[in-house]
Amino acid sequence: GAGVSQSPSNKVTEKGKDVELRCDPISGHTALYWYRQSLGQGLEFLIYFQGNSAPDKSGLPSDRFSAERTGGSVSTLTIQRTQQEDSAVYLCASSSEQNQPQHFGDGTRLSIL
Amino acid sequence: GENVEQHPSTLSVQEGDSAVIKCTYSDSASNYFPWYKQELGKRPQLIIDIRSNVGEKKDQRIAVTLNKTAKHFSLHITETQPEDSAVYFCAASGSYQLTFGKGTKLSVIP
Numbered sequence: 001g002a003g004v005s006q007s008p009s010n011k012v013t014e015k016g017k018d019v020e021l022r023c024d025p026i027s028g029h030t031a032l033y034w035y036r037q038s039l040g041q042g043l044e045f046l047i048y049f050q051g052n053s054a055p056d057k058s059g060l061p062s063d064r065f066s067a068e069r070t071g072g073s074v075s076t077l078t079i080q081r082t083q084q085e086d087s088a089v090y091l092c093a094s095s096s097e098q099n100q101p102q103h104f105g106d107g108t109r110l111s112i113l
Numbered sequence: 114g115e116n117v118e119q120h121p122s123t124l125s126v127q128e129g130d131s132a133v134i135k136c137t138y139s140d141s142a143s144n145y146f147p148w149y150k151q152e153l154g155k156r157p158q159l160i161i162d163i164r165s166n167v168g169e170k171k172d173q174r175i176a177v178t179l180n181k182t183a184k185h186f187s188l189h190i191t192e193t194q195p196e197d198s199a200v201y202f203c204a205a206s207g208s209y210q211l212t213f214g215k216g217t218k219l220s221v222i223p
Contacts, residue, residue: 004156031209042202042213043157056210091156098209099145104156 002026004105006092012111015084021077021108025094032075033093033102034067043091049075050098079110087112115140117205119214126193127222134217136203137185143205146179146186151216152199160201161188193221 005024013019025032034046045059049069060066064082069075079086089109093102116139126132138146147162163170163177163186170177174193179186190197198221204211 033209033211035211042215043204043211045210045212048209050209059210099206101147101159101162102211103159104149106156 004092004094004103006090006105006108008108009106010109010111012113013082014113015082017082018078018080019082019110021079021090021110023075023077023092023094023105025073025075025092026103029094029096030072031095031098031100031102032069033095034075034077035091035093035104036061037089037091037107039088046077046090082110082112084112086110115143115205115207115210115212117203117212117214119203119217121217122215123218123220125220125222128193128195130193132188132190132193132197132219132221134188134201134203134219135185136187136205136214137183138205138212139184140205140207141181141184142207145206146177147204147206147211148175148177148188149202149204149213150199151202157202190219193219195221195223197221 007022032049035043048056064080067077089107091107093104095102119136144165149157150160151157176189200216202216203214
């Protein structure tokens with residue numbers, strides 16, 4: 001596609017529910033990244049994929065967070081048993097390869113009630 | 114790990130004046146330094162980047178300078194326009210993970 005696509009754009013859910021966020025990177029980009037942006041804050045790294053492998057999961061805040069990537073393309077970020085502190089904008093980025101310019105999607109605004 | 118400090122947190126300039134935003138980083142292994150512009154409710158957009166083998170890079174009204182010895186880099190915007198108003202983020206990377214500064218809210222006053 002022309003750019004990084006994320007869905008849903010907004011998600012409101014109750015505390016304790018599971019949520020799944022989707023990222024469709026720029027076609028041909030092998031590297032994919034998830035970041036989190038809390039209100040008025042900078043971007044916090046969550047996880048990096050090279051192809052379907054995630055060599056660095058160190059940024060995931062807890063074991064309630066997981067992510068996968070299939071076919072070297074679409075990635076999903078799953079948050080189980082959501083908590084109010086999970087409320088944030090979750091941003092996905094992709095790059096042609098490691099250490100190349102990262103291009104972001106519009107993000108998913110997650111609100112936990 | 115890497116730590117990026119960004120100053121100032123807010124900046125107001127008159128239209129036509131220049132704006133300068135400064136960042137410092139801690140990890141001497143970092144070699145890639147992008148700058149992103151984020152308008153309210155929008156995605157971060159890459160506006161310029163620089164690698165550690167270059168000291169300065171320009172693109173029309175924006176420029177970035179890098180001092181590897183001092184571990185700091187700066188964004189310069191000349192002839193500012195109201196549409197330059199946004200939050201600007203600097204970042205540093207050694208391989209893949211971008212570490213971001215906390216952002217500078219730039220307001221250009223017409």
